[in-house]
Amino acid sequence: MTVSYPRKFQNVLGAREILKRVVCDREIHLITLNRYRYSEQRSCKDLTEVIEQLNGQPPELVRDLSHHISDEARHAMWLTDLLIDLGSNVGTPPGISYIDEFDRLLDKDTYDPKDNLDDSIIAGLAAINITEKRGCEYFSAHIHALKQAPQTAENIKIRETIEKILPEEVGHVRWGNRWLGELARKSPEHGQKVEQAKRKYTAIEQAAFESGMDITLGAELRRVANLVEVANTMPVWQRAQYLMERLPQTLLAPELQFTRIQVAQKAWQRDPQAFMEKFVPMFLNGIQGTEINRKKTTV
Numbered sequence: 001m002t003v004s005y006p007r008k009f010q011n012v013l014g015a016r017e018i019l020k021r022v023v024c025d026r027e028i029h030l031i032t033l034n035r036y037r038y039s040e041q042r043s044c045k046d047l048t049e050v051i052e053q054l055n056g057q058p059p060e061l062v063r064d065l066s067h068h069i070s071d072e073a074r075h076a077m078w079l080t081d082l083l084i085d086l087g088s089n090v091g092t093p094p095g096i097s098y099i100d101e102f103d104r105l106l107d108k109d110t111y112d113p114k115d116n117l118d119d120s121i122i123a124g125l126a127a128i129n130i131t132e133k134r135g136c137e138y139f140s141a142h143i144h145a146l147k148q149a150p151q152t153a154e155n156i157k158i159r160e161t162i163e164k165i166l167p168e169e170v171g172h173v174r175w176g177n178r179w180l181g182e183l184a185r186k187s188p189e190h191g192q193k194v195e196q197a198k199r200k201y202t203a204i205e206q207a208a209f210e211s212g213m214d215i216t217l218g219a220e221l222r223r224v225a226n227l228v229e230v231a232n233t234m235p236v237w238q239r240a241q242y243l244m245e246r247l248p249q250t251l252l253a254p255e256l257q258f259t260r261i262q263v264a265q266k267a268w269q270r271d272p273q274a275f276m277e278k279f280v281p282m283f284l285n286g287i288q289g290t291e292i293n294r295k296k297t298t299v
Contacts, residue, residue: 015141037079102208129176
């Protein structure tokens, strides 16, 4: 069975490079922690909806999902306590929501547990599994970055909280892999469905991840390209409807314009010189251009 992993941001920036920068800026660091908190909290709601759709079948999966919800609620509690202790905000994080974008890109109407339970389970497990892998990647990179950062009381406290969360997230990936493997072994047809679902939800997760990170010039077109990549993982007869339903919001992206304005205003207020020297070139050139220029100047 093929193993799917999240890709780097625009195939340039990996989690370690991103978190190395994040931990150096307290404001961005706290926003990142609040994004973790929000995702853990929101996943409790989304997983509960999955259980309700399953309506008790199969009971072993309902049990695993219930344990999963318990873990996520505990993670949200730990992160909420941490942020409040640090005097930080625990409201809805600013910017484009990864979890909302992932939800928008899902094809929930395609699978009905009442009509085809196995297909619905495969789709749900593949979607959960790839998001958990992204979480493991970022928690692991966050711990690594904090170990390299100054060992202040605050950084140590943050690291210890994430170190409690990571092993349970790894456990979520393992049980998802186990369930997908068992389903794939039921028949060659099931095996093909599992592989197709993994390709599709890996593409959806990557598109959602990049939409939450990319506010640079041309982001709308890159979003469309990612949307087409998702559609190409689907049967031909499903592609046109999927694209037409999601293309307007993907191309216009009102939340992207709003986030750009917010980020630009904050960057200008914090440091007008850095705004002109760093933010404007990054916005015009994109992440890849900025990274290439940075590497040229450091060689």
